[in-house]
Amino acid sequence: MASNAQIQTVRADFLDPSLYDDTGIAGVPRLSRGTLLAALSRAFDLAEGRRPGHAQRVAYIGVYLADELGLDPTRIEEVFFGCLLHDVGMAACPAPAAEVARARREPAGLRSALASVPTGNWAEVIETLAAHCDYGAKVVRRLGLGESVARGVASHHDCWDGSGLPGAQNGERMPIVSRIVAAADRVEAMIDVEGSPLVVRRRGPQLVTDMAGSELDPAIAERMAALAIRDEFWLGFYDNDLAATLMSLNYGGIMNREELFDFLTVISDVVDARNGREAGRGRRVADFAHNVALACDVTERRADLVTVAALLQDIGTLGVPANVLSKPDILTIDEMSSVQLHPIYARDILSEIPGLGAPAWWVGCHHERVDGKGYPGMLEGEEVPLEAQIIGICEAFDALTSDRPYRKAMGGADAIEVLRGLSGTRFDPYVIERFESAAGPFA
Numbered sequence: 520m521a522s523n524a525q526i527q528t529v530r531a532d533f534l535d536p537s538l539y540d541d542t543g544i545a546g547v548p549r550l551s552r553g554t555l556l557a558a559l560s561r562a563f564d565l566a567e568g569r570r571p572g573h574a575q576r577v578a579y580i581g582v583y584l585a586d587e588l589g590l591d592p593t594r595i596e597e598v599f600f601g602c603l604l605h606d607v608g609m610a611a612c613p614a615p616a617a618e619v620a621r622a623r624r625e626p627a628g629l630r631s632a633l634a635s636v637p638t639g640n641w642a643e644v645i646e647t648l649a650a651h652c653d654y655g656a657k658v659v660r661r662l663g664l665g666e667s668v669a670r671g672v673a674s675h676h677d678c679w680d681g682s683g684l685p686g687a688q689n690g691e692r693m694p695i696v697s698r699i700v701a702a703a704d705r706v707e708a709m710i711d712v713e714g715s716p717l718v719v720r721r722r723g724p725q726l727v728t729d730m731a732g733s734e735l736d737p738a739i740a741e742r743m744a745a746l747a748i749r750d751e752f753w754l755g756f757y758d759n760d761l762a763a764t765l766m767s768l769n770y771g772g773i774m775n776r777e778e779l780f781d782f783l784t785v786i787s788d789v790v791d792a793r794n795g796r797e798a799g800r801g802r803r804v805a806d807f808a809h810n811v812a813l814a815c816d817v818t819e820r821r822a823d824l825v826t827v828a829a830l831l832q833d834i835g836t837l838g839v840p841a842n843v844l845s846k847p848d849i850l851t852i853d854e855m856s857s858v859q860l861h862p863i864y865a866r867d868i869l870s871e872i873p874g875l876g877a878p879a880w881w882v883g884c885h886h887e888r889v890d891g892k893g894y895p896g897m898l899e900g901e902e903v904p905l906e907a908q909i910i911g912i913c914e915a916f917d918a919l920t921s922d923r924p925y926r927k928a929m930g931g932a933d934a935i936e937v938l939r940g941l942s943g944t945r946f947d948p949y950v951i952e953r954f955e956s957a958a959g960p961f962a
């Protein structure tokens with residue numbers, strides 16, 4: 520059993536901001552779309568109820584297959600993004616019935632998925648599956664990743680033999696990028712079900728061959744079966760550094776500051792959709808947080824990172840069951856515990872992104888309170904980073920001045936009065952005073 524000293528060491532490590540912060544903060548890092556999405560895909564895995572890294576492993580299989588099939592570099596990039604984002608639509612779906620949720624996780628196309636669902640519920644399953652495909656394709660278009668990627672996401676549950684969602688295309692009428700995304704998702708899910716790498720290595724080629732002509736394009740299945748007997752493929756698949764390898768491909772081009780903010784605004788809207796909030800709210804809060812950061816004498820470069828943190832603050836809610844997020848009633852203790860994990864999920868996901876260590880720490884602290892009654896770390900006073908408080912106060916102001924199902928929006932002056940009442944408990948008095956000076960024109 521761990522001694523008290525050991526437990527304290529663990530707690531101290533968990534709460535040590537130096538693990539995340541970058542003392543020579545250099546403003547928004549130069550990130551490619553591929554690097555960012557490879558990391559953020561872990562949040563989409565949470566929404567899909569998959570083992571962490573599912574989307575990344577699908578991308579690895581897809582890119583490997585696309586390369587083996589001799590696709591040109593542009594198509595390979597499209598496969599990469601289609602694979603990473605195939606289930607981004609799940610992030611915004613309303614809470615599904617249990618059997619719908621199970622069917623969506625089936626390691627196969629629509630036909631096999633429906634086999635696990637009572638006949639009477641097929642319509643609901645098909646409707647939900649179609650909704651996440653459509654929504655996912657819309658997100659891809661908004662991210663500017665192109666029609667080919669959008670179609671790959673829209674058709675990832677379709678099968679070679681035409682059994683798929685209404686309007687599914689079959690055979691070679693399904694674009695090659697779509698066929699590879701669908702195949703990579705099914706192969707990864709099949710590997711996941713088998714569990715042991717040794718069993719997968721032995722049975723994999725036959726399992727893939729069995730899907731040829733029904734679930735999968737026979738040519739893709741044949742190539743996959745050939746890949747599955749190569750050690751080199753499996754060593755890459757089970758490599759602990761798979762995420763870093765995918766990020767280092769830098770697909771999709773490096774984004775400048777404005778492009779990064781616009782890209783993250785789309786992600787923020789996905790998170791808001793899951794939380795039942797209107798699109799555009801995340802960007803509004805983030806722009807406000809940027810102004811408040813400057814009013815707190817934070818440097819322009821650091822203020823840009825506050826914008827990034829504000830846009831991604833609630834990405835961890837993708838790991839909270841949708842029915843808990845939308846529950847109109849008081850939460851049970853278990854439900855509350857799952858909600859309180861969202862800053863931790865977000866911190867862990869963001870800390871994987873080069874140059875976003877500091878925002879990862881701030882996001883992890885955005886529900887801390889200066890009186891020590893916040894979560895998840897119960898930090899106190901100055902332990903709560905200024906930037907985390909800035910994000911928290913802008914979010915609180917926006918919530919108070921927006922309509923809610925149970926109350927009308929407050930005026931700016933009334934909202935500021937409410938925030939003043941939180942001085943010394945939720946927020947440091949300095950942050951409230953600086954917030955007021957920045958909010959002047961809005962209040």
Ligand SMILES: [Fe+2]
Nearest residue numbers: 605606623675
């Ligand atoms: Fe799906």
Ligand SMILES: [Fe+2]
Nearest residue numbers: 573605606704
């Ligand atoms: Fe999947």
Ligand SMILES: [Fe+2]
Nearest residue numbers: 832833885886
């Ligand atoms: Fe939050």
